[in-house]
Each structure stands twice: as C-alpha cells, then as structure tokens.
Amino acid sequence: MANEFAGLIKADLAALNNAASELAQHATIIAPAAQFNAPQQGATFSFAQTMQDAVAGVNAQDVNAGQKMADVDAGRSDDLVGAMLASQEASLSFQMLMQVRNKVMGAVDELIKLPL
Template sequence: MKVLANDAGQLAAHANIGHAGGQQLPAGFSFTQSMKDALESVNQQDAAAGQKMNDVDSGKSDDLVGAMLASQEASLSFSMLMQVRNKVMGAMDELIKLPV
C-alpha cells in the first residue's frame, strides 16, 4: 500500500514537472510494475491475515485482536487497490473518448 502511495506521489510530481519543463518520467519507473507490486502486497497481507485467523481458530494462537486487526488492514488495502483500479479505468475511458 505504501509502495502504491509513493509511486502515485512520484507520478504526480513528475507529471507536474513534465508539463512545465518538457521532462519525462525516469527510465526505471513502470506503472505496470507498481500495480503488480501493490497487488502482490495486498495478496500477502490477505494471506497473512488468513493465517492469523486460522491460527486463532485452531487454538495455536490466542491473539484474536491481532488477527482481527490484520484482517481489517488487508480489507482496507484491498479497498484502496480497488479505488486506484477504478480511477485508472475511469481515466482510460476518458482517454478513449478523446477525439483523435
């Protein structure tokens, strides 16, 4: 989630620079890779939360609060990822509608 927020901030900063000075994004920046990294991070959070919940259910752990917090964090991360996806899809729809 932090990776996605940082990349979004970099993209916004570079977009402002690009319009003013004609510069482009750095060669190492990849929006696709940023999205893949964010997706993997959300997946890992979900797996960790699931493992914590399974440990509590099976009696291996008594940290119910930690398991619930991990579950909520994973849920919020997924919601944020879906919001980013929806914004990107909306932007793509707008680009498609532009006259050529």
C-alpha cells in the same frame, strides 16, 4: 476468495495494459522528453510493474490475515486482536486498491474518448 480477487484484478490489469498499448499506437503527438521529470539515473518507472507490486502486497496481507485467523481458530494463537487488525488492514488495502483501479479505468476510458 483471495484467488478470485487476484484473478479479477489481474484481468483488469491486462485490460489496462491493452488499453495503454492501444493509446500508444494511436498517439500522434509526442511531447518532448525534456518536459517530463526524468527518472533517476538507472531507475525506470513501469505502471504495470507498480500495479503488480501493489496486487502482490495486498495479496500478501490477505494471506497473512488468513493465516492469523486460522491460527486463532485452531488454538495455536490467542492473539485475536492482532488477527482482527490484520484482517481489517487487508480489507482496507484491498478497498484502496480497488479505488485506485476504478480511478485508473475511468481515466483510461476518458483518454480513449478523446478525439485524435
């Protein structure tokens, strides 16, 4: 199940990257760089990398929760509360990631609708 979610999220991330590339190609007005907060010296921001890190973090939480549940099921651990908490944390993280994805996809759709 985690692999299915990861696949869906990766597909959505690819769609976001494609839409961002499309917008960049159609951009006609470029704001001066001085208007933006410049990143710290040597530091760069990549939305795609940030999303990939978020997906990897959520996936790691899901794998950890699955391992804890498997340990409890197999009798290797008696920490049922810890396993349930890890499962809930993974679930909440996934829900939050999906909400961020939905907001970003909505914003990209709105940007695409803007007249050039």
